[in-house]
Amino acid sequence: MNLAFTYALLAGVSMATYVIGLRLASSETHPALGTALVTGIAFLLNVAVTLAIKATGAPVSFSMKSVYFLLVVGVATACVNLFTLSAYASGLRVTSSFVIGGTSTILVLLVGFTFLKEPFTWTKLLAIGLIAAGTFLLRWSDV
Numbered sequence: 547m548n549l550a551f552t553y554a555l556l557a558g559v560s561m562a563t564y565v566i567g568l569r570l571a572s573s574e575t576h577p578a579l580g581t582a583l584v585t586g587i588a589f590l591l592n593v594a595v596t597l598a599i600k601a602t603g604a605p606v607s608f609s610m611k612s613v614y615f616l617l618v619v620g621v622a623t624a625c626v627n628l629f630t631l632s633a634y635a636s637g638l639r640v641t642s643s644f645v646i647g648g649t650s651t652i653l654v655l656l657v658g659f660t661f662l663k664e665p666f667t668w669t670k671l672l673a674i675g676l677i678a679a680g681t682f683l684l685r686w687s688d689v
Contacts, residue, residue: 565643568627572634581627588623641684648681 571580600606608616630646638645655674658664 561647565630566640568630569634569638569640569643572631575631575635577628577631577635580631581624584627585624644684645681648677648684651677652681 568580568584575583596606630643633646634640652674655670659666659670
């Protein structure tokens with residue numbers, strides 16, 4: 547198993563923890579306050595990790611172009627937290643969070659093919675269709 551795949555699996559475990567944690571906190575936390583707490587804790591943890599990496603002597607570098615993209619990602623992260631907490635506070639079931647994941651997966655694939663010129667196959671297009679169909683089926687099963 548290569549390192550990128552290992553990181554992807556760890557990201558998946560982290561995302562599952564994130565979804566379940568937000569669902570459990572949503573009934574007793576205002577979405578704006580929850581977003582502030584999640585973002586603040588993530589900020590502090592990431593600063594600590596960056597300082598620890600820097601203390602080992604490893605270079606910690608960035609470009610101004612990457613800073614601009616990361617600013618957009620920061621706004622998107624705040625929106626993900628706010629809208630996910632709001633969805634759960636409004637009654638979305640944790641088992642319906644695939645609506646969120648399916649939507650993001652479809653958009654990532656489409657942007658990847660269209661703008662980032664990543665390889666396109668008919669199998670991937672079929673996968674997008676199946677994800678969309680599964681997302682709609684999950685949503686309709688909760689009505």
